[in-house]
Amino acid sequence: xxxxxxxxxxxxxxxxxQLFAYGLEQAKLVGPENVFDYSLGxxxxxxxxxxxxxxxxxxxxxxxxHLHGYSMAPGxxxxxxxxxxxxxxxxxxxxxxSELFLTCGAAPALISVIKALVVxxxxxIMVIAPFFPEYAPFIAANGGKMVMVPADTEAFxxxxxxxxxxxxxxxxxxxxxxxxxxxxxxxxEETLRGLAALLERKSSQYGHPIYIIADEPYRxxxxxxxxxxxxxxxxxxxxxxxxxxxxxSLPGERIGxxxxxxxxxxxxxxxxxxxxxxxxxxxxxPPTLMQKVVGLCAREQPDLQAYDENRTLLYNSLREMGYECxxxxxxxxLFVKAPGxxxxxxxxxxxxxxxxxxxxxxxxxxxxxFRLSYCVSNDMIRRSLPAFRAMMKAYC
Amino acid sequence: xxxxxxxxxxxxxxxxxQLFAYGLEQAKLVGPENVFDYSLGxxxxxxxxxxxxxxxxxxxxxxxxHLHGYSMAPGxxxxxxxxxxxxxxxxxxxxxxSELFLTCGAAPALISVIKALVVxxxxxIMVIAPFFPEYAPFIAANGGKMVMVPADTEAFxxxxxxxxxxxxxxxxxxxxxxxxxxxxxxxxEETLRGLAALLERKSSQYGHPIYIIADEPYRxxxxxxxxxxxxxxxxxxxxxxxxxxxxxSLPGERIGxxxxxxxxxxxxxxxxxxxxxxxxxxxxxPPTLMQKVVGLCAREQPDLQAYDENRTLLYNSLREMGYECxxxxxxxxLFVKAPGxxxxxxxxxxxxxxxxxxxxxxxxxxxxxFRLSYCVSNDMIRRSLPAFRAMMKAYC
Numbered sequence: 001x002x003x004x005x006x007x008x009x010x011x012x013x014x015x016x017x018q019l020f021a022y023g024l025e026q027a028k029l030v031g032p033e034n035v036f037d038y039s040l041g042x043x044x045x046x047x048x049x050x051x052x053x054x055x056x057x058x059x060x061x062x063x064x065x066h067l068h069g070y071s072m073a074p075g076x077x078x079x080x081x082x083x084x085x086x087x088x089x090x091x092x093x094x095x096x097x098s099e100l101f102l103t104c105g106a107a108p109a110l111i112s113v114i115k116a117l118v119v120x121x122x123x124x125i126m127v128i129a130p131f132f133p134e135y136a137p138f139i140a141a142n143g144g145k146m147v148m149v150p151a152d153t154e155a156f157x158x159x160x161x162x163x164x165x166x167x168x169x170x171x172x173x174x175x176x177x178x179x180x181x182x183x184x185x186x187x188x189e190e191t192l193r194g195l196a197a198l199l200e201r202k203s204s205q206y207g208h209p210i211y212i213i214a215d216e217p218y219r220x221x222x223x224x225x226x227x228x229x230x231x232x233x234x235x236x237x238x239x240x241x242x243x244x245x246x247x248x249s250l251p252g253e254r255i256g257x258x259x260x261x262x263x264x265x266x267x268x269x270x271x272x273x274x275x276x277x278x279x280x281x282x283x284x285x286p287p288t289l290m291q292k293v294v295g296l297c298a299r300e301q302p303d304l305q306a307y308d309e310n311r312t313l314l315y316n317s318l319r320e321m322g323y324e325c326x327x328x329x330x331x332x333x334l335f336v337k338a339p340g341x342x343x344x345x346x347x348x349x350x351x352x353x354x355x356x357x358x359x360x361x362x363x364x365x366x367x368x369x370f371r372l373s374y375c376v377s378n379d380m381i382r383r384s385l386p387a388f389r390a391m392m393k394a395y396c
Numbered sequence: 397x398x399x400x401x402x403x404x405x406x407x408x409x410x411x412x413x414q415l416f417a418y419g420l421e422q423a424k425l426v427g428p429e430n431v432f433d434y435s436l437g438x439x440x441x442x443x444x445x446x447x448x449x450x451x452x453x454x455x456x457x458x459x460x461x462h463l464h465g466y467s468m469a470p471g472x473x474x475x476x477x478x479x480x481x482x483x484x485x486x487x488x489x490x491x492x493x494s495e496l497f498l499t500c501g502a503a504p505a506l507i508s509v510i511k512a513l514v515v516x517x518x519x520x521i522m523v524i525a526p527f528f529p530e531y532a533p534f535i536a537a538n539g540g541k542m543v544m545v546p547a548d549t550e551a552f553x554x555x556x557x558x559x560x561x562x563x564x565x566x567x568x569x570x571x572x573x574x575x576x577x578x579x580x581x582x583x584x585e586e587t588l589r590g591l592a593a594l595l596e597r598k599s600s601q602y603g604h605p606i607y608i609i610a611d612e613p614y615r616x617x618x619x620x621x622x623x624x625x626x627x628x629x630x631x632x633x634x635x636x637x638x639x640x641x642x643x644x645s646l647p648g649e650r651i652g653x654x655x656x657x658x659x660x661x662x663x664x665x666x667x668x669x670x671x672x673x674x675x676x677x678x679x680x681x682p683p684t685l686m687q688k689v690v691g692l693c694a695r696e697q698p699d700l701q702a703y704d705e706n707r708t709l710l711y712n713s714l715r716e717m718g719y720e721c722x723x724x725x726x727x728x729x730l731f732v733k734a735p736g737x738x739x740x741x742x743x744x745x746x747x748x749x750x751x752x753x754x755x756x757x758x759x760x761x762x763x764x765x766f767r768l769s770y771c772v773s774n775d776m777i778r779r780s781l782p783a784f785r786a787m788m789k790a791y792c
Contacts (some may be wrong), residue, residue, distance in 0.1 A: 003669055006512055006669045006672035008672065009672030009673075010668035047464050055685075065439065065440065067650050068645060068647070069439065069647055105678070108679070109678075116399055137676055142676065208397045249461070249465075251466050252463070252467055253685060273404035275406040276403055279533060282500070282677070283678070285647075289649060289685070367509055
């Protein structure tokens with residue numbers, strides 16, 4: 001007598017978590033230095049020093065009843081204003097505090113927006129492979145239909161013709177995740193302008209807006225001078241979901257926001273509906289101390305040197321061995337074509353023979369590839385290279 | 397093209413918030429000392445000193461990547477163990493860490509449990525008037541039907557015959573909130589034993605467990621030596637939803653838990669389903685710093701002296717004036733019968749003529765009564781007494 005959907009979701013095995021658990025067990029047997037775990041996307045650089053300094057300062061200087069008390073549903077005014085100022089400053093558009101709804105991280109932000117846009121059982125939310133696997137339960141368990149656009153396995157950009165073929169009168173939104181998890185690719189301005197033009201055309205054909213849900217937790221994690229276009233500047237009907245998980249290395253603290261630009265169509269209704277959806281799932285007033293931390297640290301930028309060194313070492317080494325990889329311009333993932341074509345077999349063999357833990361990308365909607373999370377120590381990468389070499393040799 | 401249910405929820409006026417906003421406006425006009433705001437249930441005593449001391453200590457002594465990184469979905473092991481130990485110690489039953497699922501406060505705890513127990517569109521969740529108004533959207537917006545048991549306006553206990561009349565084959569659970577918001581009443585052991593016996597009988601009649609969802613954020617807020625029975629000790633099919641909002645004065649920090657006793661029927665399935673529901677609404681891994689704070693502070697007890705003084709002053713004064721009130725043994729609410737019988741009219745008149753802000757209890761399922769939140773300054777209570785006296789006079 002329990003809900004079957006949620007039972008299934010609560011008992012579904014997670015490939016990533018299973019690999020991680022296997023790694024912990026093996027570390028006890030063979031020593032942690034002989035396990036090469038590329039499974040988890042948990043930041044490996046500490047939060048900027050200002051984060052902990054801000055926690056001390058806020059706790060010391062704020063009245064306890066105010067600090068730990070309820071904020072209004074969308075958050076305290078002050079941090080929302082600080083975030084709005086930061087966004088305005090960086091992206092050259094006038095963001096207002098009233099357009100922001102603070103959330104307990106990116107997941108509730110996305111879920112609230114999905115719930116707001118799923119109007120009935122026919123509503124479709126489009127995702128572009130490869131994609132973050134949690135999109136599937138986020139959409140399905142909240143009443144929508146997920147429609148997948150197959151991966152562009154050449155450049156890992158977006159096949160616009162494939163998007164177009166899949167748009168129907170029920171298409172409510174398309175989730176755009178750039179820098180992308182799992183590919184590490186940044187969508188170019190050209191890609192996004194093409195998508196914007198297509199969505200404008202189809203929106204007017206069907207007589208209602210098709211929103212872009214810009215899922216951007218990796219927005220600040222980008223290397224080699226590559227620019228991440230801010231999508232609201234290219235397409236007005238964009239709703240941004242953000243989390244400070246990666247940029248401030250605070251994934252456990254659950255703090256992020258939804259940004260509904262007032263220039264988006266029906267923006268007032270969308271904002272109100274997002275807040276109603278958040279209320280229905282208990283996501284109003286995110287953690288107040290962390291709201292205030294973000295208020296002080298919104299302008300902090302992550303020190304990406306460690307990730308960038310990992311990226312360069314891993315990408316260059318794997319390419320030299322003959323692996324084919326997507327060009328890793330952002331996030332902390334490298335997306336690799338499995339030698340032999342079967343990523344599950346590759347992952348299993350790498351695990352059994354080398355304690356090398358890589359995530360096959362079937363769950364990301366892109367079979368035949370695997371994901372490496374390089375938010376690890378540079379030293380682990382060095383030690384893992386012989387294993388990658390041996391694996392390549394075994395498939396040649 | 398937005399979801400109508402959530403739009404309505406996001407735009408629904410809140411009586412409480414409107415009163416609060418009115419009070420802020422009036423304070424600017426007539427001075428804050430002339431506004432008597434009993435609308436909000438926000439703790440007015442600071443968090444125990446150990447809370448902020450623990451925040452400093454944890455931040456100083458914990459590796460940043462671990463502290464601010466993801467925990468497992470149900471939370472870190474250590475705070476779950478500390479909470480389990482505290483519950484075991486206080487209530488004499490062996491609670492295990494693995495029976496606890498930490499959540500972002502009581503709302504997501506309740507919602508996850510409701511979602512887990514709503515198996516189809518016929519599923520019924522029972523509530524006992526007067527009840528916390530958010531139960532209505534929590535149940536309806538998550539697919540269930542709310543069934544209300546009318547208030548016992550004599551003792552504000554539970555009319556068991558009224559419960560029995562409303563139990564059907566679709567009854568999945570009954571929410572029990574004691575100490576109660578809004579009545580301030582603590583359900584007696586006798587009441588709860590009677591309810592337990594009834595539910596056992598009806599569960600076996602219908603061949604499936606009817607769970608008690610024990611919503612207990614006020615469990616530690618109790619006065620005059622009254623004991624709050626721990627419901628799992630009286631009824632095995634109890635699922636506890638708790639928040640540290642009131643006991644540690646941390647409502648803004650969003651930290652609480654679901655406790656599914658392993659002796660409850662289908663406990664493993666219920667726990668898994670709660671975790672699947674939490675995943676579907678993005679409520680896994682609650683704020684990590686606050687998890688650790690609760691780990692250190694689980695045994696802290698609130699200093700209730702200020703609330704108790706307020707309670708005594710307000711209750712005695714109002715009774716003396718002729719008001720009829722429920723016996724306020726817990727929480728920080730006084731529930732008062734509106735002179736004249738129309739609580740909305742009383743509230744409106746009190747607001748307009750005296751800047752006295754009281755919440756009519758229609759939304760709590762108990763028309764003709766109003767709620768006073770006495771988590772305010774003792775001084776405000778003193779200053780408000782002439783207004784209460786004048787109001788009573790106007791109705792005599």
